Amino acid sequence: MAPWFLFILVSALFPLPPQVHGLNYTDVQAAVTDMRSKSYYGFAILLQMLNSTSQPYRSLTFLMPGDSQLSESPISVDHLQDFLISHAVTTPLLFNDFLHFPTGSLIPSGVENKMIRINNRGRANFFVNNAHIVTPNICQNSYIKCHGIDTVIQYGNSSYINS
Helix, strand or coil, X not given: CCHHHHHHHHHHHCCCCCCEECCCHHHHHHHHXXXXXXXXXXXXXXXXXXHCCXXXXXXXXXXXXXXXXXXXXXXXXXXXXXXXXXXXXXXXXXXXXXXXXXXXXXXXXXXXXXXXXXXXXXXXXXXXXXXXXXXXXXXXXXXXEEEEECCCCEECCEECCCC
16 A cells, blocks of 8 residues: 555544543543443543543543453553553544554554554454454443454554553
């Protein structure tokens, strides 16, 4: 695929400047309810903790590790925001939107200068960096979109937990 086509595709999906949208109470509560309905309790708690102290964010897509993966991650309160935004894409994307990205595509994470690499081997075998999307389209009822993944996302040789 031609590089200019990927640039146009990414530009169309991630227009500049991005719409700023605060994670208001209704958005967060709807997303948390959806997360809990699929047993992503740990991520729901982290999001609620962050929402009580955070600044406005753009609409996001969260890539959520399961509770067992979160329990193994040394996430400090001081780095909670960094952890959550390192597991986010800067625009709301349903799983069908992700499927349009060919393998090798880079999409911006919530962390400046950190990109998420797509490995698209089809609906049942779709990876973001090192993480397999195992439960797509969990959050349906707010600006926040979210998908369950099987591990904490790695950037290079490490996660973004305490960077």
